[in-house]
Amino acid sequence: MSVVMILQAALPAHSASRIKDLVSVEGVRENQLVGYGLVVGLNGTGDSLRNAPFTQQSLTAMLERLGVNTRDANMKTDNTAAVMVTASLPPFARKGSRIDVSISSLGDADDLRGGTLIVTPLLGADGEVYAVAQGSLQIAGFSAGGDAESITTGVPTSGRIPNGALIERELNFSMGHMNSLALSLRTPDFTTARRIAAVINEEMGMNIANPLDPATVQVQKPLGYQKDMVSLMTDIEQLYVTPDQKARVVIDEKSGIIVIGHEVRVSEVAIAQGNLTIRVTETPQVSQPGPLAQVGQTAVVPRTEVEVDTGEGKKLALLNPGVNLQDLVDGLNALGIGPRDMIAILQALKVSGALHAEIEVM
Structure with missing residues (x-):
């Protein structure tokens, strides 16, 4: 079932x-x-080695490193699963600190509950090892069943290991010796960039911030400033700025969700909507002969009910020029339409030139 959401800040x-x-x-x-x-210690819910040859190859290679020769052996263990391990290395993370890791099954394992991840190097985009992960998995989902029925809650083939990776390499980045830094706007906008620069310059009493483009504000270290760039960033990041935003309507056609920004405006326009709806309901009934009847038999008698809605009760709705978000929402709700039709109306408003906003379809 589709759901419509029209949000106002x-x-x-x-x-x-x-x-x-x-x-x-x-x-x-x-x-x-x-x-x-590799995750080991599973209760018979791991990869089947016949269907996941990479698991068998990895298991053989690991055992050889430990001095156990299993070449040409017919292994049938199903307590092992091949997994992909992912993590995010935060900025300024120091060697010896720990980070969380996520585990996802790669083969045909049914459940990773109770498993333990064996030492796994974590590589960056440059191919270097930055952390090593190991530990017991925490799985939120579970699955259970028998011959006739089974149930699965969540995703039992993925989980996490809190603080499961130990950082072995640091990223060489230091702000202390820098004389300038660039602030990247998370939502690029010309007006917001200029306002950020103006607030910083007013706070510092000199022109040290300059908007380079809608997404970047360059900040120079003031002359005579006795502290480093870390202190300067601490001084300016608590300043308040009023961000600007584009008039935008976001539509997710798959789920029927609509989000309308506060700055959306509509010119004077009349809207009408009506659909032909035909509903057919089958309610078969059972007909039986009387208790003392000598002849007759039980039969199913069909009963069909047809309803037709031509939408005659729906009329034109008038939206006055320059209406705000609340007026637009009230006008669309007055039509009594569903989310799919509302999406079509918004797109038609844009085509007609009455909707002064950008429409983004997800």
């Missing part, structure tokens, strides 16, 4: 936000890590 239209919530510092970012490993 709970805060005022021009509420201010901290700079730290609007931007990220260029170079201060996470890095993705990935690794391939």
Whole structure:
């Protein structure tokens, strides 16, 4: 069933936000890590080696490193599963600290509950090992069943290991010696970039911030500033800025969700909507002969009910020029339409030129 959601901001239209919530510092970012490993200790719910040859090859290679020769052996263990291990290396993470890892089954394992991940190197995009993961899995889902019925809740073939990876290599990035830094707007906008620069310059009492483009504000270290760039960023990230936003309507046609921004405006327009709906209901009844009848038999008598709705009760709805979000929502709701028809109306408004907003279809 499709659901329509037309959201209006709970805060005022021009509420201010901290700079730290609007931007990220260029170079201060996470890095993705990935690794391939084995989970052991499963209760017969691991990979079948016949269908997952990579699991058998990995198991053989691991045992050889431990001094156990299993070449040409006919292994039938189903307590092992091949998995992909992923993690995010946070900025400024130091050697010896720990991060969480996510585990996902790669073969045909049924359940990873009770499993333990064997030592797995985690590599970055450059092919270097930045962390090593190992530990017991935490699985939120489960599955159970018998010969006639089974039930599965969640995803029992994926899980997490909190603090399951130990960082072995650091990223060489330091802000202390820098004389300038770039602030990257999470939502690029010319007006917001200029407002951020203006607020920083007003706070510092000099022109040290310059908007380079809608997504970047360059900040220079002030002359005579006795502290480093970390302290400067601490001083400016708590400043409040009123971000601007585009008039936008976001539509997810698959789920029927509609999100309308606060700045959306509509010119004067009349809207009508009507659908022909035909509903056919079958309610068969059982006809039986009387209790003392000598002849007759039980029979099923068909009963069909047909309802037709031509939408005659729906009329034109008039939207006045320059209406705000609340007026637009009230006007569309007055038509009594479903989400699919509302999506079509919004798209028709855009084509007619009456909807002054950008429509983004997901």
